[in-house]
Amino acid sequence: MITQIVKPFRTEKLERAVAATDLLIRNARVVRPGAQSETPAIVDIAVTDGVIAEVGPKLAPSGARVVEAEGLLAFPGVVDAHQHWGIYRDLGEDTESESRACAQGGVTTALSYLRTGRYYLDRGGSYRDFLPEVFDRTRGRAHIDHGLHLAPMSAEHIDEIPFLVEEFGITSFKIFMFYGGHGLHGRSDDQADFLMLPPGQTYDLAHFEFVMRGVQRARERYGPDISLSLHCETAEIMAAYTALVEQDPRLTGLRAYSASRPPHSEGLAVTIAAYLAHATGLPAINLLHLSSGEAVAAALTMAQAFPHIDFRREVTIGHLLADVDSAHGIGGKVNPPLRERADVEALWRHVLAGEIDWVVSDHACCRDEQKFGANRDDVFAARSGFGGAEYLLPGLVGEAHHRGLPLSRVADLTSANPARRYGLTAKGDIAPGYDADIVLVDPDARWTVHAGDSESAQDHTPFEGFEMRARVIDVFLRGRRILRAGKIDEAPGGRYVPRQPFRRSSGERIRAGS
Numbered sequence: 445m446i447t448q449i450v451k452p453f454r455t456e457k458l459e460r461a462v463a464a465t466d467l468l469i470r471n472a473r474v475v476r477p478g479a480q481s482e483t484p485a486i487v488d489i490a491v492t493d494g495v496i497a498e499v500g501p502k503l504a505p506s507g508a509r510v511v512e513a514e515g516l517l518a519f520p521g522v523v524d525a526h527q528h529w530g531i532y533r534d535l536g537e538d539t540e541s542e543s544r545a546c547a548q549g550g551v552t553t554a555l556s557y558l559r560t561g562r563y564y565l566d567r568g569g570s571y572r573d574f575l576p577e578v579f580d581r582t583r584g585r586a587h588i589d590h591g592l593h594l595a596p597m598s599a600e601h602i603d604e605i606p607f608l609v610e611e612f613g614i615t616s617f618k619i620f621m622f623y624g625g626h627g628l629h630g631r632s633d634d635q636a637d638f639l640m641l642p643p644g645q646t647y648d649l650a651h652f653e654f655v656m657r658g659v660q661r662a663r664e665r666y667g668p669d670i671s672l673s674l675h676c677e678t679a680e681i682m683a684a685y686t687a688l689v690e691q692d693p694r695l696t697g698l699r700a701y702s703a704s705r706p707p708h709s710e711g712l713a714v715t716i717a718a719y720l721a722h723a724t725g726l727p728a729i730n731l732l733h734l735s736s737g738e739a740v741a742a743a744l745t746m747a748q749a750f751p752h753i754d755f756r757r758e759v760t761i762g763h764l765l766a767d768v769d770s771a772h773g774i775g776g777k778v779n780p781p782l783r784e785r786a787d788v789e790a791l792w793r794h795v796l797a798g799e800i801d802w803v804v805s806d807h808a809c810c811r812d813e814q815k816f817g818a819n820r821d822d823v824f825a826a827r828s829g830f831g832g833a834e835y836l837l838p839g840l841v842g843e844a845h846h847r848g849l850p851l852s853r854v855a856d857l858t859s860a861n862p863a864r865r866y867g868l869t870a871k872g873d874i875a876p877g878y879d880a881d882i883v884l885v886d887p888d889a890r891w892t893v894h895a896g897d898s899e900s901a902q903d904h905t906p907f908e909g910f911e912m913r914a915r916v917i918d919v920f921l922r923g924r925r926i927l928r929a930g931k932i933d934e935a936p937g938g939r940y941v942p943r944q945p946f947r948r949s950s951g952e953r954i955r956a957g958s
Contacts, residue, residue, distance in 0.1 A: 464492065464505070464506075464507060464508075465490045465491065465492050465497055465498075465505035465507075465508045466491065466492060466493070466507075466508055466509060466923070467490070467491035467508055467509050467511070467880070467920075467923045468488055468489070468490050468491070468503060468505060468508040468509070468510045468511070469488065469489040469491070469511045469513055469518065469882065469884075469920075470488045470503075470510055470511065470512050470513060471486055471488065471512060471513050471514060471515055472486065472487065472488070472489060472513035472515075472516060472517075472518035472882075472884065473485070473486055473513075473515055473516065473517050473518060474487050474489065474499060474518045474874050475517055475518060475519050475520075475851045475852060475854070475855050475874075476520075476852060476855060476873060476874055476875070477520070477852060477855040477856040477859060477860030477861075477872065477873060478852060478855075478856065478860070479852040479855075480852075481852075482850060482851075484517065484518075484851065485501075486501070486515060487499055487500055487501050488500065488501065488502065488503040489518065489874060489880070489882065490503050490505055490508065491880040491920075491923040493923075494879060494880055494922035494923040494924070495870075495877065495878065495879060495880060495922075495923075496874060496875060496876055496877065496878050496879070496880050497876060498876060499874060499875060499876065511918070511925070513884055513918075516884040516885060516886055516917060516918075517841075517851065517884070517885040517886075517887055518874060518882055518883070518884055518885075519550060519837065519841075519851075519854070519855055519858070519859065519874075519882070519883045519885055520855055520859040520860065520871070520872055520873050520874050520878070520881060520882070520883070521550065521551070521552025521553060521859065521871065521879075521881025521882060521883055521919070521920075521921065522549065522550045522551040522552060522553070522836055522837050522858045522859055522883065523551075523552075523553045523555070523858070523859050523862045523863045523866075523868060523871050523872060524546065524549075524551040524553070524554045524555070524804050524805050524807070524833055524836060524858075524862075525555045525758070525802060525804050525862035525865075525866055526555070526557065526732060526733065526758065526760070526804035526805065526806045526807075527542070527546075527554045527555065527556045527557070527804075527805060527806070527807040527808070527833065528556060528557055528806070528807065528808035528829065529542055529543075529554070529556040529582075529590075529809075530556075530558075530564050530565070530581075531563050531564055531808050531809075531810075531829065532563065532808065532809060532810045532811070532814050532827065532829075533809060533811070533814075533901065534581070535564065535565065535578065535581040535582060536581035536582060536585055537901070538809055538901070539581070539582045539585040539586050539590075540585040540586070540587070540936065541809070541899065541900060541901040542807060542809050542831065542833070542900055542901070543585075543586040543587040543588045543590070543936070543938060544587050544899035544900075544932050545807070545809075545831060545833055545834040545898055545899045545900035546587070546588050546807070546833045546834070547587055547588060547899070547919050547921075547926050547927045547932060548833075548834035548898065548899055548916060548927065548930070549805070549832075549833045549834040549835055549836040549837050549838065549916060550836065550837030550838070550858075550883035550885065550916045550919060551588060551805070551833050551836060551837075552588050552589060552871075552881040552883070552919060552920075552921050553588060553589045553590065553591070553863075553868060553871050553881065553941065554588060554589075554590045554591075554807075554833070555590070555591045555592065555593055555616070555862075555866060556590060556591075556592060556593070557592075557593045557594075557595065557618055558578065558592055558593070558594055558595070559594065559595035559597055559618075559620075560574055560597050560598075560601075560639075560640060561597060561638060561639045561640045562637075562638045562639075562640065565577060565578070567640070568597075568598075568639075568640030568641070568642075570600055570601070570604060571594060571601060571604050571607075571608060572604065572607065575608075575612060578592075579940065582940070583940075584936060585936050586936055586938035586939075586940075587921075587926055587932065587934070587936050587937065587938050588921060588926070588938040589871075589879075589881075589921065589922075589938050589939050589940075589941045590938055590939075590940060590941065591613075591614075591866075591868070591940065591941045591942070591943065592612070592614050593614070593616045593617065593618050593673065594608060594614055594616075594617055594618070595617065595618040595619065595620060596617055596655050596658065597639060597640075597641065597647060598641055598642055598645055599642075599645060599651075599654070600642070602654055602655055602657075602658035603658075605617070605658050605659065605661075605662045606662060606665065606666075609662060609666055609670070609945060612942060613941075613942020613943045613944060614942070614943070615666070615669050615670050615671070615866070615867050615943040615945055616670070616671050616672075616673060616730075616866050616867075616943070617655065617659055617670075617671075617672050617673070618672070618673045618674070618675070618732075619652050619655055619672065619673075619674045619675070619717075620675045621652065621674055621675055621676055621677060621678065621679075621713045621716070621717065622675070622677040622678065622679040622682060622713075622779075623638075623639060623647050623679075649716070649720075652717075652720060653720055653723070653724060655672070656672060656720055656721060656724040656726045657724050657726075659671075659672045659726060660724055660725055660726045663726070663727075663728070666945040667945045668728065669866075669867035669943060669944075669945040670728075670945060671728045671729070671730055671756075671865060671866070672721075672726060672728070672729050672730070673729070673730040673731075673732050673758075674713075674717045674729060674730070674731060674732060675732050675733070675779070675780075676710050676713035676714045676717055676731055676732070676734075676739070677705060677709050677710055677713050677779070677780055678709045678710075678712045678713045678716075681706065681708070681709040681712065682704060682705045682706075682709055685703065685704050685705070685706055685709070686704040686705075686824075688704075689703050689704040690704075690824065696821070696823070697768070697773075697774055697821070697823055698768040698769075698771055698774060698776050698777065698781065698782055698823065699768045699769075699784075700823055700824075701774075701777055701781045701823045701824070702768055702781040702782065702783055702784070704781075704824075705779070705780055705781050707735070707736035707737070707738035707739060707783065707787070708738055710734065710735065710736055710738065710739035710742070710780055711736075711738045711739050711741070711742035712742075714731055714734075714739060714742040714743050714746060715742055715745075715746060717729060717731070718743075718746035718749070718750055718753065718755070719746075719750075721750070721753050722750045722752075722753060726753075727752060727753050727754055728753070728754045728756075729753065729754075729755060729756075730755075730756045730758060730865065731743050731755060731756065731757050731758065732758050733758055733759065733760045733763065733780060733804070733806055734757055734758065734759055734763075734791070734800075735759075735760075735763045735780040735781065735782070735783055735787065735791075736780075736783050736787045736790070736791075737786070737787050737790030737791070737794075739780075740757065740790065740791065740794045740799065740800075743755060743757050744799060756801040756802070756861075756865055757794075757799065757800050757801050758800070758801065758802055758803070758804055759791050759794075759795070759800050759803055759804075760803065760804055760805060760806045760832075761803055761804070761805055761832055761835060761836050761839050761840060762776075762778060762782065762805070762806065762830070762832050762906070762907075763782065763783065763787075763788065763791060764788065764791055764792065764795070764803065764839070764840070764843065765788075765835070765839050765843070765907065765910065766782050766788075766906055766907065766910075767782055767783060767784055767785045767787070767788050768781075768782050768783065768784060769785065770785075770910075771906040771907075772904075772905065772906045772907065772908040772909065773906070774816070774820075774821070774823045774826050775815060775816075775826075775830060775904050775905065775906045776830065776906030777815075777823055777826045777827070777828050777829075777830075778806065778808075778828055778829055778830060779828045779829070782906075792843075792847060795849065795857070796847065796848070796849060798853075800857065801857070801861050801862075801865070802856075802857050802858070802861045802862040802865075803836070803840055803857045803858055804836075804862070805831075805832045805833040805835075805836045806829070806832070807831050807832055807833040808828075808829030808830065808831065809830075809831045809900055809901055809902045810827055810829050810830055810831075810902060811901060811902055811903055811904075812903050812904050814827060815827050815830075815904070830902065830905065830906055831898070831900045831902040831905065832905070832906075832907065833900075834898050834899065834900060835893065835907055835910075835912065836858065837854075837858060837883060837885065837914075837916055838885070838912045838913075838914045838915055838916055839910075839912060839914075840854055840857070840858060841854055841885055841887055841913075841914035842887075842912055842913030842914045843913075845887060845913065845914070846913065855873075859871065859872045859873070860872040860873055866943060867943035867944065867945060868941065868943065869944070879922050880920055880922055880923035881920065881921055881922065882919070882920040883916055883918075883919050883920075884916070884917045884918040884919075885914055885915065885916055885917065886914065886915050886917050887913075887914045888914075889912075889913075889914060889915035890911065890912070890913060891911075891912050891915055892909060892910070892911055892912070893905060893907045893908060893909065893910045893911075893912060894908065894909075895908055899932060915930065916930065917929060917930060921937065921938065924937055
């Protein structure tokens with residue numbers, strides 16, 4: 445068995461904090477989520493056995509290794525709740541290279557979406573058989589902590605949800621709403637072959653309903669840490685618009701791809717997802733990578749229509765920084781698409797209004813030879829997705845200063861909010877008892893993005909030439925410095941992080957590991 449009962453998490457943290465301090469980060473301007481002050485105070489951070497023991501001015505524990513922050517901003521490590529390790533490359537190789545890129549962007553914990561079918565491991569079947577191979581390939585290769593979301597693609601997967609919660613600490617699940625009738629990259633594919641479903645099964649609205657019912661049963665059994673996320677686009681709308689766009693010579697590049705997956709396709713899918721959640725009694729859903737003003741408006745409308753549902757709204761750093769004109773070529777193809785500048789500004793208005801819950805990278809490494817088709821100008825022949833975790837915190841901090849977003853809200857959006865939603869109870873803050881995941885940021889640095897400077901295996905980026913107005917300097921993972929002066933400093937030391945929902949019967953947590 446790989447599960448064991450452990451003491452409640454808070455008790456364990458307090459017991460560990462009595463040991464002697466072994467790391468002291470001195471003179472850091474600590475940015476905490478939810479802080480009321482606009483100006484972070486300069487304090488010291490004492491770390492014991494990888495856990496923050498004390499935060500305060502002029503701490504002087506004896507024997508501690510001292511790191512001088514010299515007034516840099518100290519953010520809690522970014523919890524990037526949306527990545528895709530292994531979608532286009534070997535999962536083990538991706539784990540190593542892309543976790544290095546994560547550290548460059550201040551990401552200390554990544555949650556990666558996996559599913560059966562084409563890409564990833566290119567296999568169908570049960571998750572009981574699938575996950576051991578995942579852990580075999582990733583074990584010992586990550587530079588950051590990492591966890592998993594899983595997509596129940598078949599009826600068997602829905603039945604496996606309790607097993608996944610108890611054995612692997614996987615508490616978050618996903619539905620790709622467009623997969624049943626539209627191709628991953630734009631044109632319709634043979635979905636039965638692509639999804640590798642058992643004979644007689646379909647991936648459609650009925651399946652989505654049954655996934656929701658399965659997730660709700662798990663919530664009733666294990667508690668509110670169980671949640672469901674949705675990629676909200678409507679296959680029928682996209683298929684029809686793709687046919688129209690391909691016949692219109694005036695539309696090319698990223699603008700053509702955006703037109704083929706129009707914003708109202710997102711809005712309609714959000715509405716369907718919300719009503720299904722209402723009909724199935726599922727009170728917590730996460731609406732992923734909303735890319736347009738229409739999509740966010742639909743999400744806010746559904747929150748008013750169904751106030752008993754706890755909606756969370758996600759956007760990506762790509763959709764906040766780039767548009768169809770500013771992105772560097774069709775390497776910016778992604779699902780849902782990059783939009784017009786008006787949509788970028790609409791997303792920022794919602795961020796500033798407090799209507800977005802977290803910001804992610806949606807990192808999916810796709811090298812040049814995989815990304816582009818024989819005709820490099822044909823956006824429909826290109827694959828969807830790109831990396832970008834290395835720009836997550838620098839990009840958001842720079843834009844926050846420019847747009848008047850408080851730094852504490854950056855900590856909410858990148859760390860505290862996703863950590864709380866996804867049950868990462870040791871992550872998300874710089875406070876006693878939390879993992880010492882700490883990112884030192886220079887908010888005055890100016891630098892230009894070049895793909896060759898990234899630790900990612902991806903050899904191009906849609907952000908090529910973008911100016912960044914903040915830089916990650918040092919990163920600590922559980923008190924261990926993994927990035928020093930912007931360079932990877934250590935061998936892989938990240939861990940798989942299971943989430944630990946309370947059993948309703950005992951009030952104790954389950955710890956799972958690979």
